[in-house]
Amino acid sequence: MRFICPYDGTPVNENLECEKGHKFIYHDGMYDFLVNSKVKGDALLERIAPIYDKIWAPLGFFLTSFYSYDRIFKDAGSFLSSRNFLDIGTGPGTIFKYVKCEYCIGLDISTKFLLILKKKFSHVIAVRADATSLPIESASMDSVSSFLVLHMLNNPSLAIKEISRVLKPNGKCEILVLVKSNVISRLLSKWWKIELRHRDYYISAIEENKLTLLEIKKYGPWLLLKCKKQA
Numbered sequence: 001m002r003f004i005c006p007y008d009g010t011p012v013n014e015n016l017e018c019e020k021g022h023k024f025i026y027h028d029g030m031y032d033f034l035v036n037s038k039v040k041g042d043a044l045l046e047r048i049a050p051i052y053d054k055i056w057a058p059l060g061f062f063l064t065s066f067y068s069y070d071r072i073f074k075d076a077g078s079f080l081s082s083r084n085f086l087d088i089g090t091g092p093g094t095i096f097k098y099v100k101c102e103y104c105i106g107l108d109i110s111t112k113f114l115l116i117l118k119k120k121f122s123h124v125i126a127v128r129a130d131a132t133s134l135p136i137e138s139a140s141m142d143s144v145s146s147f148l149v150l151h152m153l154n155n156p157s158l159a160i161k162e163i164s165r166v167l168k169p170n171g172k173c174e175i176l177v178l179v180k181s182n183v184i185s186r187l188l189s190k191w192w193k194i195e196l197r198h199r200d201y202y203i204s205a206i207e208e209n210k211l212t213l214l215e216i217k218k219y220g221p222w223l224l225l226k227c228k229k230q231a
């Protein structure tokens with residue numbers, strides 16, 4: 001496993017410099033590919049980072065779907081456990097309690113979340129980067145997940161394209177997103193100031209990016225998609 005430049009795709013050396021001269025830094029236990037970048041962590045998420053794991057996410061997900069967060073993570077653990085595993089928008093890294101991996105990468109744009117992740121899961125490689133241009137080598141991951149994140153992006157299909165790019169043939173992916181559906185999703189989208197997409201948007205993005213949809217489940221306004229990279 002090695003890093004590539006998120007701007008031009010050339011390999012990044014041990015000093016975290018790409019072949020075209022872009023420089024990245026390692027600090028506070030994390031590889032930071034967003035130095036000098038305009039990408040900012042969402043202000044609300046930055047503020048709630050310290051309590052996110054215990055209160056916010058389980059409560060938010062449970063209240064809006066009436067299903068347990070824990071149950072979904074347990075199932076994800078058996079589906080995604082593999083040698084090289086990447087979690088995109090990992091937050092405080094809850095998924096690493098469930099997924100067994102040798103090379104475990106937790107990626108987020110928030111420094112605060114990554115600091116919490118490193119305290120709890122020292123074996124996880126913490127990477128600060130943008131979900132739509134991953135500093136990860138193509139065809140290097142056995143499994144990739146992204147929970148409760150892609151609907152927050154301006155262009156979720158770009159992130160799905162990146163998930164497909166970094167997966168090995170037959171590699172697995174699991175995505176949990178908020179979709180345009182009912183009153184609850186309308187409320188959440190107003191609150192987060194995001195434009196929600198219809199479920200068909202995600203299904204098309206998956207199919208257009210050499211991924212096979214294995215399973216699709218609806219939990220209230222949330223949509224869970226399991227897929228596999230075509231061989």
Ligand SMILES: [Zn+2]
Pocket residue numbers: 005006007008009010018019020021022
């Ligand atoms: Zn570069």
